[in-house]
Amino acid sequence: MAGAGEAVVVSQSTHVLPLEFNRRYPVIVRGEGVWVEDASGKRYLDAMSGGSMAATLGHGRRDIIAAARVQAEKLAYVHNERLTNPLQEQLAHELAGVAPTGFTRVRFVTGGAEANEMAIQIARRYHVDRGDSKRWQVISPAQAYHGPTMATLALTGRPGLQRPFEPYMPVHPHIPPSTWRFDPTGEQALQALDRALETVGPENVSAYFCEPISAAALPAYSPPKRFWEGLAERRERHGFLICFDEIVTGIGRTGHWFAAESLPIVPDIIATAKGLGAGYAAVGAVLCRQHVYDAIAGGSRKFTLGHTWDGAPLSCAVGLKVIDVLKKEGLVDRVRDRGPKLRDQLADALEGVPLVHEVRGRGFLLGVEYVDPRDGKSFLPPELRTAGRVDDIAFEQGLITYSTMPTRDGFSGDQTLFAPPFTSTDAELDEMVSRFAGAVRHAAKELETKLEPRPV
Numbered sequence: 001m002a003g004a005g006e007a008v009v010v011s012q013s014t015h016v017l018p019l020e021f022n023r024r025y026p027v028i029v030r031g032e033g034v035w036v037e038d039a040s041g042k043r044y045l046d047a048m049s050g051g052s053m054a055a056t057l058g059h060g061r062r063d064i065i066a067a068a069r070v071q072a073e074k075l076a077y078v079h080n081e082r083l084t085n086p087l088q089e090q091l092a093h094e095l096a097g098v099a100p101t102g103f104t105r106v107r108f109v110t111g112g113a114e115a116n117e118m119a120i121q122i123a124r125r126y127h128v129d130r131g132d133s134k135r136w137q138v139i140s141p142a143q144a145y146h147g148p149t150m151a152t153l154a155l156t157g158r159p160g161l162q163r164p165f166e167p168y169m170p171v172h173p174h175i176p177p178s179t180w181r182f183d184p185t186g187e188q189a190l191q192a193l194d195r196a197l198e199t200v201g202p203e204n205v206s207a208y209f210c211e212p213i214s215a216a217a218l219p220a221y222s223p224p225k226r227f228w229e230g231l232a233e234r235r236e237r238h239g240f241l242i243c244f245d246e247i248v249t250g251i252g253r254t255g256h257w258f259a260a261e262s263l264p265i266v267p268d269i270i271a272t273a274k275g276l277g278a279g280y281a282a283v284g285a286v287l288c289r290q291h292v293y294d295a296i297a298g299g300s301r302k303f304t305l306g307h308t309w310d311g312a313p314l315s316c317a318v319g320l321k322v323i324d325v326l327k328k329e330g331l332v333d334r335v336r337d338r339g340p341k342l343r344d345q346l347a348d349a350l351e352g353v354p355l356v357h358e359v360r361g362r363g364f365l366l367g368v369e370y371v372d373p374r375d376g377k378s379f380l381p382p383e384l385r386t387a388g389r390v391d392d393i394a395f396e397q398g399l400i401t402y403s404t405m406p407t408r409d410g411f412s413g414d415q416t417l418f419a420p421p422f423t424s425t426d427a428e429l430d431e432m433v434s435r436f437a438g439a440v441r442h443a444a445k446e447l448e449t450k451l452e453p454r455p456v
């Protein structure tokens, strides 16, 4: 059987339907702290919290495993449609306690896309229950990722992701990101927002939906203050809701329980997932403010759609233990205090590499943006796969990173996401930075041999 005892699996040697058919998949068999080990015994530093930013507390935590075992022995599962359980009740209470003020109600799901879809449905329910049933359109930034389901895919404006599935997707308007390249002040994004409102009619808009601080789509990017202020003004004027996708940023990743706390705007609905289960259980949540709840309470008085595993005792027991660990070990504060230094360390280690345009950081969510070193600003030629080479070289050197090359979508070029577990020690962070800088410098050297000099 492929995978058993082998260090790498390829598409021809497995019954798994792989994500990328030309990729070689290293087989990871165990993990401890910030290290994972493949089937050949080679160890890797996990600078990506399990690859997807979920394993925020590292691997092999006996306390979380014990909490899951205790709960599984008592009661692993009951469905939340007709029954509730103390774990769901307690976890909702805990989340309301760490969420920004006013987020009083919580519904559980099992993952990020589900949380985002539920956020769209809650926004829609809010409007319908207020008698405003025309509202359904969702405006969102184009350079984003909200999940692979049809509804969440429709919230990104990236042809590369959407095109094959377009016939299934509702059409929503998108606005460009306010990056240094396109719109440093946020003014053009506000104008694009106004145009989008105009095009679909503000009376038809249910929500503005965004990552408050972007993850893989545009690592550690957040629009300028002017944009958030303008967005808040438009919400006031037009009556739509603001939904934050905090699937990655929620539960401590940016040095706040929720990234919303660090921005000059308060959303109406927050969706979160990954860090809530910290890689030990599939659990996500949607939180809404009291006025959203009140509209439903004063209207249909129901929001019945849900999934089989929503609010199950086993996954909620894990969520509770994760919050307990974060609080007891002061990890959200650690991420907030250590994050800026980690960003500086990365920037120092990459100093003088013309391939690197910017190192961004918000807590333990960091991003490195690459440009064509021949002019210091253009996107790199996509066929060179420069950021992909950074990952390959880093992996050979025993480091897991995550790079993307969404160049053909038009808003962002080669980039790497760097998102270590909150529990990484200083020495482990130093080692991650050093291996990463080594990989980037190596990729930059390789690139020099591939790029034709441009005529002056």
Ligand SMILES: Cc1ncc(COP(=O)(O)O)c(C=O)c1O
Residues within 6 Å of the ligand: 052, 111, 112, 113, 114, 116, 145, 146, 147, 148, 211, 215, 216, 245, 247, 248, 273, 274
């Ligand atoms: C910002 C963001 N939103 C939503 C999702 C989708 O989450 P899931 O894969 O749990 O459905 C992801 C996954 O990477 C994400 O990064």
